[in-house]
Amino acid sequence: MAMQGIPYSEALRNYSVKTFREPAGEVQEPEQLLRSFHPDYYPGTTVTLRVGVNRGDACHHQLAEVLQADARIDEADLAGAAIRETDVLVIGGGGAGCAAALVAARAGARVILTTKLRLGDSNTVMAEGGIQASIEKDDTPQMHLDDTLRAGHYRSDRRLVARMVADGPDVIRWLIQQGMQFDLDKYGDILLRRAGGTSANRVAYYRDYTGLEMMRVLRESVTNSNIEVLDYSPAVELLSNEEGHCGGAVISSLKDYSYTLVKAKAVIVATGGIGRMHINGFPTSNHFGATGDGLVLAYRLGAGLRDLDSFQYHPSGLTWPQHLAGTLITEGVRSAGAYILNGQGERFVDELETRDLVSSAILRECAEGRGVEVGDDIRGVWLDTPGLELRNPGTLAARFPKLIQLGKRSGIDLYHQPLLIYPTLHYQNGGVVIDENGCSSVPRLYCVGEVSGGIHGKNRIMGNSLLEIISFGRRAGAHAAEKSHRRGHKKVSIEHVSNLRRELTLAEMPMEKQGPALFPECAKFENDSDYDGLRRNRKGRP
Amino acid sequence: MSEKTENLVKVTIDGKEILAPGKLSTIQALWHAGYPRVKSVGCLEGVCGSCRIMVRRAGSTDVTMELGCQTLIEEGMEVSFLVFPTPSHHTYELGEIRNSWEVQAHFSRIFPEADHCRNCHGCTVSCPKGIQVERGVELAVKGRFREAGELFVECVMCNFCMTACPEFIAPNHVGIFARRVTAYFHIRPSNLINRLEKLRRGELQIRDQ
Incomplete structure (x- = not known):
């Protein structure tokens, strides 16, 4: 005490x-x-995962609970569900999702962006400090890389960081081209502030409203494009084809309480982090919707995760x-x-x-x-x-x-x-393992932004998350659009959910809890009779 | 200073009578009383514009437009949450404006209603951030986009002004347009441009292995 x-x-x-x-x-x-x-080291915070790709790895016990939870739906829920087709499906309406969707759409792909709440409801809109980019004359991308690795205790994926820091200046230009403002000096140069643990002034900003300015501009760009936005539509499961590749997602609607299967040639998960799970009982700076949904969806489909015991306070x-x-x-x-x-x-x-x-x-x-x-x-x-x-x-x-x-x-x-x-x-330091295009270990499944892992190691520096979401959002959007030109739709199912249930049963795990969580406990989503329509098959389940 | 010593206050939220500590916001009060609340909740910090509420305070006939996460409950307060309205019918691409000489012409084409403002003040009165919305529209109509945009620094796109406008001007989108064209045409930082040029020339290589 x-x-x-x-x-x-x-x-x-x-x-x-x-x-x-x-x-x-x-x-x-x-x-x-x-x-x-540091709370990451509190005794008893981690457990060993018993189900899935990361079986045997250490994981925070609250995260383990949702990663090893039962699915929200089964085949019966999909009977009669509407079926849609698109090239690229983006899940998440924050900065990463919008950047990915914009780039994919401009590359000629048909894009659907689905978001749990409204477009822009995200941690991005709440970001204050700014965005990192080595612009100052005494600064270099190499110094940016070195600072990021050192602050992350050398646990980052060096290649990912190298791509991100090299993207930095062009990310700022891209944002200005979308219509985002930055604080400037009297000559019109971008002002830069210093992040903790770094060696140069490298954080560009707009007052302490950097995320708000970024998000309202990106939202406006998306709504003025041909991207179809489904709001109040959380994804509850990914779809897989016979080869185990990702082939879309099951979307639930909080407006008409129905499920829709969206078949896609590529899926980009940009669902953000997990702060509203109040890891270790801490208060959080996170958005209401930050419940780690994307981690659960990707993990069930077989995507590898990393650094599941590392969080930022x-x-x-x-x-x-x-x-x-x-x-x-x-x-x-x-x-x-x-x-x-x-x-x-x-x-x-x-x-x-x-x-x-x-x-x-x-x-x-x-x-x-x-x-x-x-x-x-x-x-x-x-x-x-x-x-x-x-x-x-x-x-x-x-x-x-x-x-x-x-x-x-x-x-x-x-x-x-x-x-x-x-x-x-x-912030959730870890997440889904990705490559330099944001691809996870599951073909056709991309993960970008806070849901992904490997960039920040054990500790993130100010401004690297806003850079990451645009850098990797653009990378994933471009890559997914290009690949989707040459692909057709295949037969999809939620067969992987049956595998999950088998694994859970074999490991003698409890099946009471369902995931993804979608909302924090305080919102009482599970008891809200408004949404009974989404649970109508639950009673009959064994 | 603990919460235990504080008085509880009685409020009505969406028709439900609730008794909760007065330090709570309207959203927190709903959760405190055990009612579900999923929609119209967002960042809980006043920057996402999701939690739009109409409020009538005890002893007043006035109805005000506020953000539910920013409004603390008071004795006798009546609150109702609003459903989010449909998006603006205006559409545009910044790329279709070829140069900054043409911005005003494009503005008139994209937002034809802005010129019809009847100065009813509905937008300004309804703004929970205290933005001089009507003034912003007026400046934009005159082509003074930089000035207009400056007024919308705090805008969270809650769309109250859009709902209030009898001419369907979509004043918040006018404000964001004004801000976007200012960045798009006029932000040309030499420090950034110089860095991009060095990168283009292949200087500043990174050791990524």
Whole structure:
């Protein structure tokens, strides 16, 4: 049990705005800090997978539960289901899915994009900090590669990272060509901020609304194209042909409570991450829909996964007031010069260290009694926004309008009072194993964005996810469109679901839980009678 | 400061009477009371525009348009969630505008209704982000796209203004158009262009093995 921290009101009384505070110095024994405090190392968090391609691998127990869950549907659900055909089916309406769909459609493919909620409902729209691209004259793609590998503890797939960093500048150009704005200096050059754990200013941004700006532009591009968008239509299963290749997906509609089989020559899964599963009980910065659906779908069809025990906890999640717990405050604030202080008003870590180290240091301060305590087990440390404003007057208003809105909703005047922060579950570092075109180990199945793995190793740096979704979204879209020209449709089924059930039975696994989860528990989707139509065959199941 | 000491407040959400702590948003209050809520939920941070609600506060006859994740419940508040409306009927491709001299002509063709604004203020009043929507439309009609776009920095495309407009202008799409043409025609960063040129020449090779 963690030690009692310093009471909120007392810590606030002790706080004063200062221009200078002693830096914390380098982290001594970083590996030890991670092992002692990073949630990936909490005892008992991982189990060994017993079913599927990754049988025998370590996996977080909450993720294992959905990967080894029963399917939501069986053959009976597909009787009478409408059947559609397309060249490329994209599952997911965030940045990765939109980029893939746009590129595939412009290459001449017929594209259907299906999304669980609305187009643009995604983690992309919430991204704040920016997008990495080596643009500055002293920076190089090689340095970008080196930084990414180092921050990821050398557990990345080097080839994937090399492709991504080489794409960086052209990704920015492509986004501008879609109509996305970036913050510019007075000569019209792109402004760049520095990400934690990196060696150059490399993050391009638009205020702290980078993702919002990107998403509304991509959404507008998609809706003004010939891409057919199916909204409120979560995919519940992939389709396979006789050879075990991917041949489409089963789409459920939350509008008319029916299933549709969409046969496709290529499927691009871009469903994002898993934050709303609240791994290790942490609050999350993630979108409502981030329930790891794509991992489950791909795994069942036989796609290999990796790094299933590695998650990112972003250092600056708001922790008080409680109803906003988990809300993200961009790393850009620290990049602009904000300090993090413990309850005694001391800096305790280099604020621009990698995210895993900064988060671990915050958890250490709280565990050892130097955190700020609000009661009811809520604790955190200060993000010193008044100090930032004192050293750089005007920065908050010019660069961080979203943060100012958050301050208003919190009832905290962030010009005079620091915000209480605590690590928030932010990103799934691992995912589906892919190659440089986003292809998984299952032919015709692509996975791009957070659902894929291998780029970020054990820890991601700010701005690499927005780069990844566009870089690999475009790669997968182009590759899938090209390949689909030369393919016909084949007979498809959900035969792999029977194999899954056999495996689960043989491994004596429980079959009560069904996946993909689709929605967080709080939404009570499973009890919502509105959606009974999608469950009408469930009772008769053995 | 714990939640236990806080007062519960009574609100009506989609016809359901709910008792919940006053610190909760309308969506959190529904979940707190055990009601399912799947549609009209999104980022929960006020940037996706999904959770559109109409709100009437106790003792008031006014109905306001707000975002459900951003609105905290108050005693006697009545809330109803809105279904998302159909997309805009305007379509365009930036690529069909050959150069920036032609933007205004294309704008008039793509958004012919924008010129018919009757200054009813419906769009501005309905905006949960406080954007000067009507002013933005007016600037766009005059061809002042950069200025118009600047007004829409906070726009989350919730479409309230579209619903409110009696002339079917789709003011939010006007705003995004204004922002997009500004980037498409006028953002030419020399630092980016120089880097792209170096890459084109094959400088800056990466060791990928």
